[in-house]
Amino acid sequence: MHLFSTAHKCLLLCILLVPGLAVSMMNTTASVPADAQSALAHDGSHDFDFELGTWKIHLKKLDHPLTGSTTWIEFDGSSVTRKVWNGRSQLEEFETDGPSGHIEGMTLRLYNPQSHQWSLYWVNSRDGKLAQPTIGEFKNGRGEFIDQEPFKGRAILVRYVWSEITPTSAHFEQSFSDDGGKTWEVNWITDQTRVGDEPDVNTGAQKTGPKDVSAEEAAHSFDFEFGTWHAHLKRLVHPLSGSTTWVDYDGSSVVRKIWGGRANLGELEVDGDGVHIEGLTLRLYNPESHQWSLFWANSKDGSLAVPTVGEFQNGRGEFLDQEEYEGKTILVRFVFSDITSSSFKTEQSFSADGGKTWEPNWIATFTCQGQSN
Numbered sequence: 001m002h003l004f005s006t007a008h009k010c011l012l013l014c015i016l017l018v019p020g021l022a023v024s025m026m027n028t029t030a031s032v033p034a035d036a037q038s039a040l041a042h043d044g045s046h047d048f049d050f051e052l053g054t055w056k057i058h059l060k061k062l063d064h065p066l067t068g069s070t071t072w073i074e075f076d077g078s079s080v081t082r083k084v085w086n087g088r089s090q091l092e093e094f095e096t097d098g099p100s101g102h103i104e105g106m107t108l109r110l111y112n113p114q115s116h117q118w119s120l121y122w123v124n125s126r127d128g129k130l131a132q133p134t135i136g137e138f139k140n141g142r143g144e145f146i147d148q149e150p151f152k153g154r155a156i157l158v159r160y161v162w163s164e165i166t167p168t169s170a171h172f173e174q175s176f177s178d179d180g181g182k183t184w185e186v187n188w189i190t191d192q193t194r195v196g197d198e199p200d201v202n203t204g205a206q207k208t209g210p211k212d213v214s215a216e217e218a219a220h221s222f223d224f225e226f227g228t229w230h231a232h233l234k235r236l237v238h239p240l241s242g243s244t245t246w247v248d249y250d251g252s253s254v255v256r257k258i259w260g261g262r263a264n265l266g267e268l269e270v271d272g273d274g275v276h277i278e279g280l281t282l283r284l285y286n287p288e289s290h291q292w293s294l295f296w297a298n299s300k301d302g303s304l305a306v307p308t309v310g311e312f313q314n315g316r317g318e319f320l321d322q323e324e325y326e327g328k329t330i331l332v333r334f335v336f337s338d339i340t341s342s343s344f345k346t347e348q349s350f351s352a353d354g355g356k357t358w359e360p361n362w363i364a365t366f367t368c369q370g371q372s373n
Contacts, residue, residue: 045088045111047138048118050165051081052090055192059096059103062187065176066151073100082198084267084280085299088113091265093258106258108282110302119303120145120160125259128284130295130304134160141165157181168194218290219262221312222255222283224339226264228370229253233270236361239350240325247273253366262287294319294334308334315339331355342368 059075077096084091090109096102104125110133111118119133136145143162148155157177164171174188233249251270258264266281278299285292293307310319317336322329331351338345345365349358 042116043113044116044118044137045113047143048081048090048109049083049087050167050170051092052083052087052198053081053194054196054198055079055081056195057094057096058191059098060189061098061100062185065187066156066178066185073098075103077103078195079192080198084265085278088299089280089297089302091258104259106263108304110297110304112302114301118143118145121304123263123284125262127288128263128286128293130282130284130293130307133304134158136160138162151176151178154178159184218292218311219285219287221285221292221317222264223257223261224344225255225266225366226257226261227255227368229255229366230369231268231270231364231366233272233362233364235272236359239361240330240352240359249273249275249277251277252369292317292319308332310334312336325350328352333358 055078057075057077057079059077060072061075063069063071063073075096075098077094079092079094081090081092083089088111090107092107092109094103094105094107106123106125108121108123108130109118110121117135117137119135121130121133123130132147132149134145134147136143141163143160145160147158149158150156157180159175159177161173161175162170163173170192172188172190172192173186175184175186177184229252231249231251231253233251234246235249237243237245237247249270249272251268253266253268255264255266262285264283266283268280269276269278271277280297280299282295282297282304283292284295291309291311293309295304295307297304306321306323308319308321310317315337319334321332323332324330331354333349333351333355335347335349336344337347343366345363347360347364348362349360351358
């Protein structure tokens, strides 16, 4: 999730770099032709607005890609796409059934306002593992997104294409290329027909207190957080420096369930010391390891941080990762505690000595403001 370390870095970067960046951008675009300036200035943050709503899905899946196979399997189902950050991010929930089984997944779409590109992250509920993003943009009503990933021991290119977009329909294709993009084989085709507009999001807190969890219950460890919360945050200004200066923030958090609680999405928006923080956390449950992965993204750059991974024991959730901070490799720990029916606490800490000692640098308390049905 890196809610706190990422937010800290983004705050410092914004304070130190944005004024100079603005001047640099002005000097750069001044010498660029008018048509090129227009292209550079294109705001693609709402290019996926056509997807908002409820859809009927018909899916065709090539049985064995890159083998010469011509056998396709067909599925039917539905998808629901909701806006996040007023449309500058989106979450699509996807569910289909066919002869080869049930597919339940989601796509998180994040927009980078600096590059004017989208990153599309897919995850399947079977393993709760977030795939690397395909990245790209829309031009002339066609969206193209590409990444490189392993497939049966080889590195291949993967391409997503959105096309034939109307107010009531859209066409999607996934293709693989094992020759560097010279040729592409389509292996996933989705046609969707609009059923309705974007549904209302049910945002209310579920009144449950802390409890010990077994492996079977672990998939619902975060049920206590569903709802709307008042958030009060305290951030240490300079971690791992001996600093004792803290800055306070106030705002709100909204968390809603996905896949019946086996995943969830939280949106956080707070203000303090003249700085605005807008971010989201995607939490995914792995039914094999019985652990959760917490991914954080800040709206300033629209990219997901490396996840913190862990679980709840005896009413306390602990999540860890290793990352770079000011040129050094450190451990990052994120803890949920003091969970009641109407409040809970989170704390992020850094360790520069392999976990022997921990310095808290971000402390948040949340108070319930709403209930779910």
